[in-house]
Amino acid sequence: MNHVHQIEFQSPIGIVEITGTDKAIRSILFSEKSRVTMPLSPDSPQVLKDCQQQLEEYFQGKRMDFTFACESAGTEFQQRVWTALTDVPYAETVSYGAIAKAVGSEKAVRAVGNANSKNKLSIVVPCHRIIGANGKLTGYAGTLPRKEWLLRHEKACSDNQSV
Template sequence: MNKLHQIELQSPIGIVEITGTEEGILSIFFKEHEAIVHHPQPDTPQVLKDCQQELAEYFRGERMEFTVPYISTGTEFQGKVWSALTTIGYAETASYRDIAVKVGSDKAVRAVGNANSKNKLSIIVPCHRIIGSSGKLTGYAGTLSRKEWLLEHEKEVREKNIL
């Protein structure tokens, strides 16, 4: 496997750690402790720098879609769930049941929730857009307060762009 690289981005809701190789992004996670942000090094692959830039644009309200290549590893079912997550539009939400139906397993709501929790590509594979069928915010590895912020941020950006 190619050498792993990491860079970070200070976002309005904490430090985002980006990990990847020359080929693509492997993970995007919020760090739970504040630290000095690690900036690109001379050997940092362009794909990580591009991801950092696209995420910065997202947080500034200038980007609604991502173009950086990413590599997701998981089971076939997890892959179907993660692919379905990418079809949820910016500032939109879906329920676990909606995703279960989309992947052809309408009874697999809990399995969808489990696959959602294993998503390593926060924001780019938008697991924050999944809510409970009651409309309530439910689990998010990056914390519910961040999930709420991300959803509100997207709504505000969309409203500004509509007006």
């Protein structure tokens, strides 16, 4: 049986809680805590160390994709949606409808939104890049101000890369 580990670190937009086993990350979620109570320790599994380091690099604008192992539990439909989310390029946005079309269920826009809300791998499975058909920011489990920050951050970093 895999032992589950949890760490937290302070990001520019709040505390990030990382949960994983010795082999894979299971969740990356924003916490509403006011301070870190479970920091990375020397005996934390390597995958948690890699995850925190890569997320810190992301927040510093030095990383656009992630290489640590992840695993997520969900229905077949949710898994298809989450896979489609990972195809949305860094600093770009698509609509819920476009994701529904990508998973072969064009009319399942609400179901895509629901699957999006159940994504436990924030940033890595970039549900923050999904917006309403009207171009407006809509629901984000990590709060709309964080979604807005992440999109602005990626755009700024992307613009800096192309200079």
